[in-house]
Amino acid sequence: MGRNTRKRRTPPAAKALAAVAALALGGGGLVWANFHASAHEPDQRAWGGTRTKAATARVATVSCPDVGQRLTDVPEPARPGVARELAALDRQITEAYARLAATRDAQAGDPGFVRNAIVGPLGEKRAATIGRIRLGIQRAGGSFDPALEQLAPCTTRSANRTDAGGGRPDGSQRGGIGGQAGNGPVAADFVDITKVAPNVRGGPRRTGNASTGTFTTRCGVNANKNHNTDNVIVAPGVTNGAHHLHDYVGNQKVDAFASDRTLLRGGTSCRDRGDLSSYYWPVLRVQDGTRDFDQNADGGGREGNVGRILTPVQAEIKYVGSPVGKVVAMPRFLRVITGDAKTTTNGPANANAHWSCTGFENRVQLTDRYPICPRGSEVVRSFAFQSCWDGRNTDSANHRTHVAYADPASGACPDGFTAVPQLTMRLVYAVPPPVIRNGQVRNAYAVDGFPEQLHKPATDHDDFISVTRNGLADRIADCLNRGLSCA
Template sequence: MPRRSKALSGTLIAGALLCATLGAGGIAATAGAAAPGTTAPASHTAAHSGHPGGSSHAMAASMKFTAASPDDPDGDGYIPANPPVTGVTPSTQDPPHRYFHEFQANCGVTHTAPDDPIVFPQQPGKSHDHTFMGNTTTDAYSSTASLAAGGTTCKAPGDLSGYWMPTLLNDGKPVLPVGPQTIYYKAGVTDYTSVRPFPKGLRFVVGSPMQSAAEFRDHPGFVEGWECGDSYFNTEFPASCPSRADVQLNIRFQAPSCWDGTYLDTPDHKSHMAYPVVKPGTNDNVCPADHPVALPMIEFKMAFPVNGDMSRVTLASGSGHSFHYDFFNAWDDATLKALVDHCLVGGLQCDARGYDQTHPEAGAALDENYRLP
């Protein structure tokens, strides 16, 4: 695949500036603890709600990707894989049916901050506020090397990846998920035996704060939308949720899982990834020809401790349909490979240890400390 012209990055960056205005100040928080409240500026929320076409969209279209970083020293937005994965064709094999082929990464909240090391590398405070999970050091200056040297709130110490999403606000005050959240790693293609681990340093954005309500609802990653109590498939936050201790606001959203094999990132933070497509004449999901490498499909399953009157609930990026999230892979290579091979390729429904309770005979990928044995 030929390297795209740098001139193209100025055109693509309109889609890349997903957090295009200055956000609220950072909110330090320990995992599972309530953080001091801040209110996102009205101009920030307005700029990110609704369909692209407002002033922030025009601003994004006029800006260029100029911030260099340790992973992208020339600042053109293209981070080549080293080495690239070549000679792969999308697998059309149909292995024995297994209903599950997944494992969980259970990671707690670390902090919130108006940073985004993917969209705005080296530019602290440039983004709307994000809630970070996993790696404890993630900030605007994060790189593959810095994450590898950091700590983690994930159960598996080998998962040093950064996961983040727009901060949920209730009457302007942050509402942080409590305890380890569920981040599934699944097979997104029918041939689950063809899935391979993420390359170190791969990063991407799922969804967009500038998407319309219809684009959010029709997004290929949309699973159940916003839900609470008996209310499901909501594009926006429900007007109210049952005021019970066992009721939380939930969302599930899936990421693309087919990689071009060439770039760890591109200027729009999406073009190097694609969702599987249905093979003509079948019900099989396969990777498209231009993104032939099958990787794990990440699915966020987030739970926010808020219920009752939801009229004052927003995201730092805008209304409910502006939900999106980011992923920056910094797994220990051997740990990730062990979980992918045992659980996804092996067709198991695993927990964060890589253990399937319904198939105890298969054992676990990790020991009781969630480390390689």
């Protein structure tokens, strides 16, 4: 794996707060959506949820700068050690959040408790960890930006009146910040989709050289319950590196210790045995008072991910082409992350979440609200991956700069990048509709996430490792370039 330091285009859904975001749907056609449209308008001082000034502010979560996203220049020999230290930063935040949740009485009696007992010590631990990252990079001959050492201190975010709820066994809210485990979601995270104005419009115009085909790979819905809380892309070699549970389809041997070699021998849930790619995403749970198998496990109940895990009723994995030209085959072992699991504290720069309901997908798409669907309609999560590749690297130090999004207006790749088949995924769920009464939500549903991210919908994300054989990568590109519909 090499590195790429070109400036990455802002992903489409990150522009939701300004106006519109791009989403690939259906037969490869691009549509635009104002993902910020909602029945509730959030205060942008704390992006990610409605914020109203409470009479007495209470701390809701710990907010720490994401060091990993800033690391674009890490020598290859230093990357395993840096990945372990980045995982340690995540673990430190998780531990601090757990202490925050367990000391509400102490916080009420001492205004300085959070600063002195939680946030201050956390900053000291992070400073030491960032120091080890610096040493690892420098020992491998790389350069370290001293500005990264300024990312050690953390802050807190306060709960608001809407957040005050949370913790009852039935999933309704009481005296916390929402959710069955006390870390979200809250009523303001949901919206009746029938009350959201249509916000989807057409995308870039296709040129005569467009690659208009589609290629669908059928890999199932993870009915065999292939789960773990690792993330081999972001935290290789680190057990529970994701701090939340993933569904896996495609390659069946993916965990923190999977290598390119083991992926080639991993077997697949896909009908095309040449598709050994790994497609994985955080599970969706309904917080109806029930518990699942991991209620006492790391990444599960111990980290605020509670409730009944929902298996999709449909999982459509489709590759689509470029509206302005031909595509080249994806390289083997290309790794791509779309979206950001930490948007609650990072902000929307890398957000790429898409939520809707069946029957509404061509009219309404949301990024910072979960939809409440009407009777007969089901919840839909959609992902549109980056479709431009730098032509050299299958990964990058921050796992982002080797790929880019096409320009949302023209459909063209940035200079120096080449169009590859765009991976799109559509997951459909039969979700019992949440009920909101008096500012409280019962039977909420939410994606798994880091505990301090409060289960916000904008934290949704998806991961992909391209592993093909028997000429499948070339067949996908040829299908798209010839304008065919293949499966």
